[in-house]
Amino acid sequence: MARSLIPPELLAREPNLLTKKWFDYRFLSPLQATIAFGVAYKQGIRAYASMHFDRDFAQRMNGVNVSMPPAPSGMFTQLWTARQRADELGVPYEVFMEFSFHFAGRRQRQMAPTPLQLHANSSTAYAWLIEFEKFKANRPPFVLYPATVLPQYRIEHERGLPAQTDFRESLTSAVCANPRSWSDVIARYHLAESQLSRSAVLDLVPADIRDQAVEKAEFEYAAGMFGSSTAVALDDTEFFQSCFGMQDARAGASDQCAICPQRKECVFHTTMVDVVTNREFGSVSPVVVARRAGGAARVAKHRAKKAALLSTGGCIAKSTA
Numbered sequence: 001m002a003r004s005l006i007p008p009e010l011l012a013r014e015p016n017l018l019t020k021k022w023f024d025y026r027f028l029s030p031l032q033a034t035i036a037f038g039v040a041y042k043q044g045i046r047a048y049a050s051m052h053f054d055r056d057f058a059q060r061m062n063g064v065n066v067s068m069p070p071a072p073s074g075m076f077t078q079l080w081t082a083r084q085r086a087d088e089l090g091v092p093y094e095v096f097m098e099f100s101f102h103f104a105g106r107r108q109r110q111m112a113p114t115p116l117q118l119h120a121n122s123s124t125a126y127a128w129l130i131e132f133e134k135f136k137a138n139r140p141p142f143v144l145y146p147a148t149v150l151p152q153y154r155i156e157h158e159r160g161l162p163a164q165t166d167f168r169e170s171l172t173s174a175v176c177a178n179p180r181s182w183s184d185v186i187a188r189y190h191l192a193e194s195q196l197s198r199s200a201v202l203d204l205v206p207a208d209i210r211d212q213a214v215e216k217a218e219f220e221y222a223a224g225m226f227g228s229s230t231a232v233a234l235d236d237t238e239f240f241q242s243c244f245g246m247q248d249a250r251a252g253a254s255d256q257c258a259i260c261p262q263r264k265e266c267v268f269h270t271t272m273v274d275v276v277t278n279r280e281f282g283s284v285s286p287v288v289v290a291r292r293a294g295g296a297a298r299v300a301k302h303r304a305k306k307a308a309l310l311s312t313g314g315c316i317a318k319s320t321a
Contacts, residue, residue, distance in 0.1 A: 002030060002031050003273060003277050003284070003285070003287075004068065004072075004277065004280075004281060004287070005068070005071075005072050005073070005076065005077075005080050005287065006030075006072075006077060006080055006287060007077070007285075007287050008285045008287070010077070010080055010081060010084065011030075011246050012246065013084055014030050014084075014242060014243045014246040015243040015246060015254050015256065015257055016254055017072070017084060017087045017088065017163055017164040017242070017243070018163060018241055018242055018243045018256065019162055019256065020087055020088055020089060020090050021087035021242065022087075022090055022091055022093075022228075023085075023146055023147075023148040023150070023153070023163075023167050023170075024092065024148050024150060024280075025093075026088070026152075026163040026241055026242055027152050027163065027184050027238065027239070027241060027242065028148060028242055029240075029242060029244075030080070030083075030242055030243075030246070031068060031227070033083060033087075033242060034076075034080050034083045035066050035068070036093060037079060037083035037086065037093045038064050038066030038079050039066055040064075040093035040094050040096075040097050041066075041079070041082075041093075041097060041115055041118075042064065042066065043094075043097070043133075044094075044097030044098070044100070044101045045101070045113075047101065048101040048105065048112050049112055052106065059288070064076075064079060064115065066079075070225055072287050075115075078114060078115045078116050079114060079115050081115075081153065082115035082116055082118055082119065085118075085119045086119075089132070091136060095136065095139060096118070096252060097118070098139075099131075099135045099136070099237060100113070100118035100119065101113070101118070101133075103128060103131060103132075104117070104118070113279055119317055127315060144168065146170045147168070147172050149193070149229065151231070151232040151234060152164065152234065152238065152239060153167050153194070153195050153269060154169075154193070154194045154195065154229075154231065155194050155195065155197050155231075156194065156231055159239060159261055160261050161239065161260065161261060161262065161295075162241070162256050162259075162260055163241050163242075167195075168195070168196065168200070171189065171195060171196065172196070172200070172204065175189075175204055176204060181213075182204075182205045182206075182209060182210075182213040182217075182225075183212075183213045183214075183216035183217040183220065184217070184220075185201060185204065185205075185217075186201050186202075186205070186213055186214060186217035187217040187218075187220050187221045187225070187226045188226050189201060190217075191217060191218070191221040191226065191228075192221060192226040192227055192228050192229060193229050194229065194231070202214070204291065208227050210213075211296070239262075240262070241260075242264065242268065243257075243266075244262060244266050245266055245269040245273055246270070
């Protein structure tokens with residue numbers, strides 16, 4: 001359960017990342033996405049170590065443990081935070097790793113970068129972002145239209161969810177900004193992949209070539225030039241977006257939350273998670289409780305040490321504890 005592992009301020013960021021993150025991750029829970037990010041990080045760090053250190057050593061590197069930890073973990077929180085930074089950029093995790101390790105390799109390092117060192121910092125932000133824009137402009141899928149095969153984006157599964165709406169708007173914008181053969185657009189995104197409705201795709205095609213484009217698209221699709229994807233039946237839970245049930249959902253983390261068709265169900269789920277978490281851990285935010293308890297324990301230890309020294313006439317160095 002993410003609530004028992006991750007600080008609430010990080011969980012509260014998830015709703016605002018929904019329509020920023022890459023399309024393939026919008027129906028994964030943040031926990032699933034973080035594990036996927038961790039797998040990509042392990043692959044990236046092994047490639048980096050192989051190039052800059054030792055190939056045999058690289059194959060033995062674990063990088064990070066990508067399974068869900070049994071208790072709050074500093075490294076897993078790092079991984080979660082780094083994954084959110086990648087989501088802000090709206091890129092596949094493999095692309096983020098490819099660039100980040102490439103950028104890190106331009107500097108003299110004795111160790112491979114940790115997850116939090118993959119992104120730009122205050123001193124490298126300007127150069128990092130400029131180079132990143134150059135990098136992604138020449139890498140698929142950024143030279144193509146938004147690409148995903150998730151069945152949740154098929155027209156027959158349309159539910160008016162923010163993730164679906166943003167995907168179709170992004171796809172439509174990309175088609176209009178980079179027009180290719182209109183028959184290809186119709187054949188691929190309407191007939192083969194069922195990601196744009198017939199009316200939506202025809203509205204994009206200039207009226208004077210519309211009939212010709214439709215005829216060509218139907219011929220090429222029937223000839224198998226664009227393959228086909230089969231409609232898949234989905235359970236209701238498979239439409240839960242990545243922000244579903246996140247902490248602070250009741251407060252309406254964004255305007256997007258307020259109009260989301262899943263809002264009532266999301267709020268109910270959040271309330272139930274609060275109840276279960278409070279019953280099991282004695283708080284709706286066990287990570288905060290553990291953090292405070294740790295701080296109190298350190299203060300108590302320092303005070304006990306100070307009292308012991310004073311009772312024996314000793315002295316103690318000034319502490320910031």
